[in-house]
Each structure stands twice: as structure tokens, then as C-alpha cells.
Amino acid sequence: MTEPELLPILGQPVPERRDAARNRDALMCAAARLVDSCGVEAVTMDAVAEAAGVGKGTVFRRFGNRAGLMARLLDESEAAFQASVISGPPPLGPDAPPYERLIAFGRARLTSNLANADLLLAASGADTGRSYAAYSFTATHVRYLLGQLGVRGDIALLATALLAPLEVPILRQQVNIEQMDVERIVAGWEDLVGRVVSGPVTP
Amino acid sequence: MTEPELLPILGQPVPERRDAARNRDALMCAAARLVDSCGVEAVTMDAVAEAAGVGKGTVFRRFGNRAGLMARLLDESEAAFQASVISGPPPLGPDAPPYERLIAFGRARLTSNLANADLLLAASGADTGRSYAAYSFTATHVRYLLGQLGVRGDIALLATALLAPLEVPILRQQVNIEQMDVERIVAGWEDLVGRVVSGPVTP
DNA sequence: GTCATAACCGGACCAGGGTCCGTTTCTATT
DNA sequence: AATAGAAACGGACCCTGGTCCGGTTATGAC
CATH class of the missing domain: 1.10.10 (Arc Repressor Mutant, subunit A)
Structure with missing residues (x-):
């Protein structure tokens, strides 16, 4: 041999x-x-x-398939996004306090998802290719920030709850069908973060 | 003529x-x-x-198309769900206090979405057929309950935030990939509701 | 330079979604 | 019962995603 x-x-x-x-x-x-x-x-x-x-x-x-190709097309912008979060300037990068980082993250993610909406939809279903790696990064980051903020509770689920409204189908529904202003959605997300971080009044 | x-x-x-x-x-x-x-x-x-x-x-x-057919197949169970909410027994129906109704709604919706996951995915994209009508009902109901609970803020967006983590792709990710227990997800959703209803500590 | 091998290539082929249009069938009217 | 016209029918047809396998080519060994 x-x-x-x-x-x-x-x-x-x-x-x-x-x-x-x-x-x-x-x-x-x-x-x-x-x-x-x-x-x-x-x-x-x-x-x-x-x-x-x-x-x-x-x-x-x-x-592999069409979704896989789309996922590879997204790699570049996804890498840039991750780089901004990991080592970019504040408020997205590590030199900002966690709460501001989280807020900045939400806006950035929302904007990015809307900008690449078509590609993201076409890439969904790429057999465990992008889908999970990319999602995993954002989830890990949000969990980390929630931890930094001292949030009590099931951090993993709270992170999911914060990320879910940023998914493309929901944003599309709000923007294209319900004619919502993007700034309003961002503001709503910030409000949501405030409520999640505060915790329930009766723990 | x-x-x-x-x-x-x-x-x-x-x-x-x-x-x-x-x-x-x-x-x-x-x-x-x-x-x-x-x-x-x-x-x-x-x-x-x-x-x-x-x-x-x-x-x-x-x-119209395959998604439309799937949507029609879902009509029956969707109608049953709506009937339960509108005129069924508590805690889902109208004879329960709003908070309990909301909690019951979350569990019911989650269960239903998981049970019909395949059909729901196949039905997504039905040109404004089911998709919007069904979603609209749940959104209206959650908004109503949030109003009853005296929640301040952008009720429409908060309702979306509560509904988003109950969407099929997210549930599938949690259950099939991350191997989460359904009861844990339900508990997490109840926690989320608590935080949303409480409001941020610094309004 | 030659060779063996594994990786790669490419286009023929299949399946399923969706469209189109000539034909058939129903319904209301007389 | 006959009729006209609208509505419904159905299958041939197209497009695109995805598979397959015989042929080609790069690569390291000798």
C-alpha cells in the first residue's frame, strides 16, 4: 500500500x-x-x-446542492461579521460593555439578515453546512453576553428567544407585508433585550 | 350580456x-x-x-401549488386550534385569566407546531394562503392577551417576539439537533413570557 | 519518462413542480 | 329537450434540482 x-x-x-x-x-x-x-x-x-x-x-x-452553493456565497460576509464581533471596534467588538455590545449585535444582525435575505433563504437547508456553524456562532455570542450581564435562568433558551425574531422569515413578514419601519423593529428588539435582561419581577 | x-x-x-x-x-x-x-x-x-x-x-x-395543498390539509387542525382558543375550556379558552391563557397558548402552539412540523414546512410559501391567516390569528390573540395584562410598549413587536421562538425551524433545531427536551423548551417560553410581561426595570 | 491510482469531470438521464391549451362537462335559460 | 357559454378537466410539455457512470487527468512512485 x-x-x-x-x-x-x-x-x-x-x-x-x-x-x-x-x-x-x-x-x-x-x-x-x-x-x-x-x-x-x-x-x-x-x-x-x-x-x-x-x-x-x-x-x-x-x-452538494443549491443550498450549499448559496451557503458558500454567504461565507465571505459571514466571516466579516464574525470578525467584527470578535475583534472589531466597539460597540460591536470586545471593547464595549456587554449591554451595548448586545444592542449593537442585534442591529447588525438584523441589518445583515435583511441585506442577504434572498441568499439566506436559498441557503437554508444546506445539509448542516453553513446553517449550523453560522447559527452556532451567534448563539454562542449571545449566550456569552447574557452571562456577562449576569442574567439568571436558562441562558441557552433566552439566547434563542432573542435570536428568533431576527430570522429572515420573520423580518420579511414585518418589513414586506406589515410595512414596518426597520428602526421600529430595532427599537422593539432593544426593548425585548431590556425585558429579558431585567428578569421577571417575581423570580 | x-x-x-x-x-x-x-x-x-x-x-x-x-x-x-x-x-x-x-x-x-x-x-x-x-x-x-x-x-x-x-x-x-x-x-x-x-x-x-x-x-x-x-x-x-x-x-395553486404544493404549498397550497399542504395548507388546506392543515386547515382542519388549525380550525380546531382556533376553536379551542376562542371558545374552548380553560386554561386555553376565554374562562381563564390572561396570564394562564398565554402560558397555555404557548404550550399548545408549541405542541401543535411540532406535531405538524413536516406539513407546516411544506405549506410555508403558500402564496398568502394559510401562512398569513393562521399567523394573523395567533398574533392577534397574543397581542390581545398582552393588552389584557397591561403590558406597556410596542405590543405588536412583543407578540412577534413571543411567537418567533415557537416557529417550526427553531423548534426543530432545538429538538432534533440540540436534543432538547420539550418540557425544557416550554419552561423556557414561560420564563420568557414572565420577563416580557414584567417589563424592563428602568422604563 | 512511465505507470497506477484516485480524484475529478461532464453530460445524459430522472423526478417532481408548474404551465398551457384544446376538449369536455356542467348549469341556467328558453 | 336544446343550447350557449362559462367553468373545469387532463395530459403533454417545460424547467430545474439532483444522480450516475464511463471517460479524463492530475499526482506521486519508480
């Missing part, structure tokens, strides 16, 4: 054949171009394959 | 041709049978059409 010539040291940069890497880049570019030229709707797997000059099967092998 | 022989008096029972009614019943029966014999997955438009002995086009004319 032959040993793998390049055993996956620390497993990070999964070895990728050069042609595969080239195709992956071409596909991402083509997809991104399609998104902001014709909208998410137009990003059909055939179209992406053709625009990248590869076969359809290649697209599916690389991304 | 000829006047419509039966002008839609009060618009309620939209006149329906007899064959159409027969086909509608056959389709609903076939779909329901498919659902609980093979699961929601198996409810394909072709399958329903064939099982009901009609053409595919008929299914689409009646229900």
Missing part, C-alpha cells in the same frame, strides 16, 4: 487537486456574478455551470 | 360546480391518505392526482 504523500497535517487545508481548485474558484465567481447581476433567482445550477465553463455534475460535487 | 345567475351573496360560499366539489374532496382525501400512510414526502402532485383519479392540472388549479 502507498501512504498518502501529503498526509493532512492538522487536517486544515484539505488537499485539493489543482484543477478542482481552479474550477471551484471559477464557479464561485460565476455564481457571485450571477447573483448581483440578475438576483438570486437566476442562480440556477445549469447557469452557474455554463458560466464557469464546467459540467453540471462538477457543481454538485463541489457544493 | 347575461347577469351571473347566482351573484355571490355576501361572498361566503363561493359557488362551486358539482364536479369541482367532488374532485376537491377526492383530492383532499387522497392527499390526507398519502400523508399518513407514507409521510409528507410522498405527497407528490402526480401521486395525489393519480390517487384521486384526476389530471395533474386539476390539482394545481384547485390548490
Whole structure:
């Protein structure tokens, strides 16, 4: 038997054949171009394959399915968001007191989710790809902040309760159907945070 | 020109041709049978059409699309739910104090949403069919109860905040992926209600 | 340079949602 | 009973997501 010539040291940069890497880049570019030229709707797997000059099967092998491709398209902005939270300037970053960070987080998340709404919806259902990793980060962050604030109770569930109203379907309903102003929604979220942090009057 | 022989008096029972009614019943029966014999997955438009002995086009004319069909399948249980809330026994019905009604509502909604999760997901996106009507009812009810409880603030947004964590995708995440116990989720929701009703300590 | 192998490629193929339009069937009227 | 017209029917058709497998190509070993 032959040993793998390049055993996956620390497993990070999964070895990728050069042609595969080239195709992956071409596909991402083509997809991104399609998104902001014709909208998410137009990003059909055939179209992406053709625009990248590869076969359809290649697209599916690389991304699994359409949702997976969308998830990869979101990676860039998601990474930027995480970076802002982890090491960016206040009030989102770590140099602000927890309450202000939480408020800033809510506004940022809401804005980001609305901005990428189409992509996020198209990416939902990516088999445990983005969905969970991205969600997990926000949940962990909110739990951390709630802990910092000394909130008592089931922190995990409270974090979920704060994140749930920021999900795309709910925001879309409020903005597109009920014609709510975004600022009103932000204000409502801040009110919610205040109530959650305060705790019930009769513990 | 000829006047419509039966002008839609009060618009309620939209006149329906007899064959159409027969086909509608056959389709609903076939779909329901498919659902609980093979699961929601198996409810394909072709399958329903064939099982009901009609053409595919008929299914689409009646229900618009697959989501619409699913929405109609949910009508029965949704009507039962609404009846329980409007005129059922306490603590869900009107003969209970508002706080208890709200708590009971949360548990009932959560349970119901989990029980019909597959159908609800398949029905989401029904062009303003079920989606909005059903949601609207719950939102109105929660707003009403919050009002009864004397809650100050943006009642509409607070109602949304309470309803959001009861949505199917979030419940599924908690139950199927994070392996949470349903009772824990219910308890968490009750805690959330307590905090929302209490209001922030510094108004 | 040559080779073996594994990874990759690509397009033919399938299934299911959704549309369309010529044909059939119902209903009210006479 | 006959008739006209609207409504409903149904299946052929298209589109797109997703699968599959025979052929191709990159890569490390010798």
C-alpha cells in the first residue's frame, strides 16, 4: 500500500487537486456574478455551470446542492461579521460593555439578515453546512453576553428567544407585508433585550 | 350580456360546480391518505392526482401549488386550534385569566407546531394562503392577551417576539439537533413570557 | 519518462413542480 | 329537450434540482 504523500497535517487545508481548485474558484465567481447581476433567482445550477465553463455534475460535487452553493456565497460576509464581533471596534467588538455590545449585535444582525435575505433563504437547508456553524456562532455570542450581564435562568433558551425574531422569515413578514419601519423593529428588539435582561419581577 | 345567475351573496360560499366539489374532496382525501400512510414526502402532485383519479392540472388549479395543498390539509387542525382558543375550556379558552391563557397558548402552539412540523414546512410559501391567516390569528390573540395584562410598549413587536421562538425551524433545531427536551423548551417560553410581561426595570 | 491510482469531470438521464391549451362537462335559460 | 357559454378537466410539455457512470487527468512512485 502507498501512504498518502501529503498526509493532512492538522487536517486544515484539505488537499485539493489543482484543477478542482481552479474550477471551484471559477464557479464561485460565476455564481457571485450571477447573483448581483440578475438576483438570486437566476442562480440556477445549469447557469452557474455554463458560466464557469464546467459540467453540471462538477457543481454538485463541489457544493452538494443549491443550498450549499448559496451557503458558500454567504461565507465571505459571514466571516466579516464574525470578525467584527470578535475583534472589531466597539460597540460591536470586545471593547464595549456587554449591554451595548448586545444592542449593537442585534442591529447588525438584523441589518445583515435583511441585506442577504434572498441568499439566506436559498441557503437554508444546506445539509448542516453553513446553517449550523453560522447559527452556532451567534448563539454562542449571545449566550456569552447574557452571562456577562449576569442574567439568571436558562441562558441557552433566552439566547434563542432573542435570536428568533431576527430570522429572515420573520423580518420579511414585518418589513414586506406589515410595512414596518426597520428602526421600529430595532427599537422593539432593544426593548425585548431590556425585558429579558431585567428578569421577571417575581423570580 | 347575461347577469351571473347566482351573484355571490355576501361572498361566503363561493359557488362551486358539482364536479369541482367532488374532485376537491377526492383530492383532499387522497392527499390526507398519502400523508399518513407514507409521510409528507410522498405527497407528490402526480401521486395525489393519480390517487384521486384526476389530471395533474386539476390539482394545481384547485390548490395553486404544493404549498397550497399542504395548507388546506392543515386547515382542519388549525380550525380546531382556533376553536379551542376562542371558545374552548380553560386554561386555553376565554374562562381563564390572561396570564394562564398565554402560558397555555404557548404550550399548545408549541405542541401543535411540532406535531405538524413536516406539513407546516411544506405549506410555508403558500402564496398568502394559510401562512398569513393562521399567523394573523395567533398574533392577534397574543397581542390581545398582552393588552389584557397591561403590558406597556410596542405590543405588536412583543407578540412577534413571543411567537418567533415557537416557529417550526427553531423548534426543530432545538429538538432534533440540540436534543432538547420539550418540557425544557416550554419552561423556557414561560420564563420568557414572565420577563416580557414584567417589563424592563428602568422604563 | 512511465505507470497506477484516485480524484475529478461532464453530460445524459430522472423526478417532481408548474404551465398551457384544446376538449369536455356542467348549469341556467328558453 | 336544446343550447350557449362559462367553468373545469387532463395530459403533454417545460424547467430545474439532483444522480450516475464511463471517460479524463492530475499526482506521486519508480
